[in-house]
Amino acid sequence: MATEPSLSDPRFSREYIVPGNIIQGRAEPLKISYADYGYRNEANPAEENIFLFFPPLLGSRWMHTAKDGFAKKYKIRIINVERPGYGGTEEVEVQDRLRVWRDAIPALLRHLNIKNVSVGSHSAGTVYALDFILHHPEFLHPERPYLAMAGPWIPPTKSGVISMRVVQSLPAAMIGRSDTLMRFMKSTVNPAIGAGASAVSSLLGVVTRSAGAAPQPDSGADGGAPLTDGQMEMRMRPTLLNKAYTENLEGMGTDAVLMMQKVPDAAHGGWSDWGGDYEAYVPRLVEALRASGKTLTVDVFHAEKDSMVGDYGQRGQAWFDACWAADRCANGVITYGASCVEGADHDLVWAIKYGVPEKVFGKVGQREEKL
Numbered sequence: 211m212a213t214e215p216s217l218s219d220p221r222f223s224r225e226y227i228v229p230g231n232i233i234q235g236r237a238e239p240l241k242i243s244y245a246d247y248g249y250r251n252e253a254n255p256a257e258e259n260i261f262l263f264f265p266p267l268l269g270s271r272w273m274h275t276a277k278d279g280f281a282k283k284y285k286i287r288i289i290n291v292e293r294p295g296y297g298g299t300e301e302v303e304v305q306d307r308l309r310v311w312r313d314a315i316p317a318l319l320r321h322l323n324i325k326n327v328s329v330g331s332h333s334a335g336t337v338y339a340l341d342f343i344l345h346h347p348e349f350l351h352p353e354r355p356y357l358a359m360a361g362p363w364i365p366p367t368k369s370g371v372i373s374m375r376v377v378q379s380l381p382a383a384m385i386g387r388s389d390t391l392m393r394f395m396k397s398t399v400n401p402a403i404g405a406g407a408s409a410v411s412s413l414l415g416v417v418t419r420s421a422g423a424a425p426q427p428d429s430g431a432d433g434g435a436p437l438t439d440g441q442m443e444m445r446m447r448p449t450l451l452n453k454a455y456t457e458n459l460e461g462m463g464t465d466a467v468l469m470m471q472k473v474p475d476a477a478h479g480g481w482s483d484w485g486g487d488y489e490a491y492v493p494r495l496v497e498a499l500r501a502s503g504k505t506l507t508v509d510v511f512h513a514e515k516d517s518m519v520g521d522y523g524q525r526g527q528a529w530f531d532a533c534w535a536a537d538r539c540a541n542g543v544i545t546y547g548a549s550c551v552e553g554a555d556h557d558l559v560w561a562i563k564y565g566v567p568e569k570v571f572g573k574v575g576q577r578e579e580k581l
Contacts, residue, residue, distance in 0.1 A: 211436035214446060215278040217453060221247045222275050225298055226318050233313040235306075242314060243298030244291040245271040246322070248281030255323070258287045259575045262315070262327040262349075264335030264342070266361070266557075267465055269296040270454035276443040280562055284571035289327070291318060293338065295461020304386075304464045305473050308482045311338055312345050319349060328356040328574045332560050333518070334469050336362040341482050344495050347502040355504055358570040360511040360551070361559040362530060363469055364519040365487060369526025374518060382472035386463040440563030488533040496540045508534065509573070510548040511566045513559040522550040 215222075228240040251257040261281070265273065271292050281288050293311065294302035302310045319327065327349050331339035336359050343350065343357060350356075366374035377385065437445065471479025471486065484491045499506055512527045520526035527548075534546040554564040562568070 212439040212442035213279055214442055215247075215275055217272075217275070217449070219247070221245065221278075222271065223298075226321055228314050228317045232317050233310050236310065240302075240310070240314060241298060241300050242291060242318065243271060243296075244289060244318065245275060246287070246289055247275060247278045248288040249285045250287060251285075257285060259285050260324050260327040261286050261288050261571070261574055262319075262329050262342075263288060263290045264329070264331040264339040265290060265293075266333035266335055267462055267469070268454060268459070269293045269335070269461060269465065270450075270457065270459070271297055272450045272453045274560070275450065276446040277439075277562065277567060280439040280443075280567060281571060284575035286571045286575055289319075289322070289324070291315065293461055293465065295464055296459060297457045299461070301460055301464070304467050305476050305480055307464070307468060308338065308341050308480070312341055312482075315342055316346055316349065325349070326351045328354065328358075330358045330570060331360075331362070333361050333363050333556065334465050337469070337481060340488075340491060340495070341484070343506070344482075344484060344491070344498050347498050347504050347506075350504055350506065354574070354576070355506045356574060357506060357508045358511070358566075358573075359508070360566050361513050361516065361519070361556045362510060364526040364530050365469075365471060368487070368529045369519045369524075371518065371520050371526065378470045378472070382467050382470075382474060385470055385472060386467045438563075440561065443562050488530060492533055492538050492544070496538075496543050499543050500540075505542065506544050507573075508544055508546045509570070510534075510546070511551050511559060511569075512548060513554045513556050514550055514552050515554070516556040518556045 222245045224244050224246050226242055226244070228242060230237050230239045233240060248261070249258055263274065265271075269292055271290050274288065274290060277288065291314075292299045294300060294307055319325075328351055329339050329343060339357065339359070347355075366378045467473060468480050471481060473480025477483075477486075479486055481487070484494050495506070510531070512522050514522045516522070516527075519530075531546075531548045534544065534548075536546075539546055551559050551564050551566060554561065554566075558564065560566055
């Protein structure tokens, strides 16, 4: 039987001030907000399996808190940090986001006395997760180095999704204004090209508040039976969306500019120092892993239906997988696997009911049996 967590639990609303001069090129401190939940064992911290999660465009710490009890079953401790401009985390200019985050996350981990993590990401979080691993492979688990990406972000130039190509053609100032972008797509682009509003929702990482509040088909159990973890999570989703909307989401527009590679006067569209796409990234990662004496297991979970990066088997996901071909992964330095999540769309690919958390947490916690 699944139990809903209390949203007043302080574990879901932590803050940390990164001291000044810790972040390269930044003299002033930086306040960040995060959630730290799931399994804890303060008497024996080695029993905790740390899962550092890089969230999608709706980068709110609230969105996966319903997985609290589920994570405990696998002895998983989840760290979900809000990027700049979300919740209580201070905003950072778009051209500085990846550079700042690459120093802020290690500072938080050291503050929490966390030495090793497994890494997960969703959509826009893919770029941040990959940048973190490239520059800080020392945080990977020494025995089970692992990265799980579900619904990875794929640039429109590679996915070919028409609605996303239209968004990418817009001025950065318009992309950065989420409300303006939503109105533009609904009133102008969609009638002109027939693109679904779901594409806009995917770009913004969230459905509208009214859609999020709609009843879910499987939100309850038959005959008054206890809710499963998946049913409880779907029942909580509207509440968590509303919770996210009550807090700062300014960073969503800024991240959209970054994902669309529209950062003004920035090399590679602002995607750090690794070349602007995954084709250039993978060889760099191989070099970094070899230099640190590490290997890495990568599991990717593509949504069956994905309005933002294309459906399973189509151009975007095929290109993404090809970037991680065995010869490009140095035949064993990186072990890559990809699969389709049947029935899932882009927004819900990490939902418990579709099985990805069970597979990932089982691997991270070395427990493959189904609970």
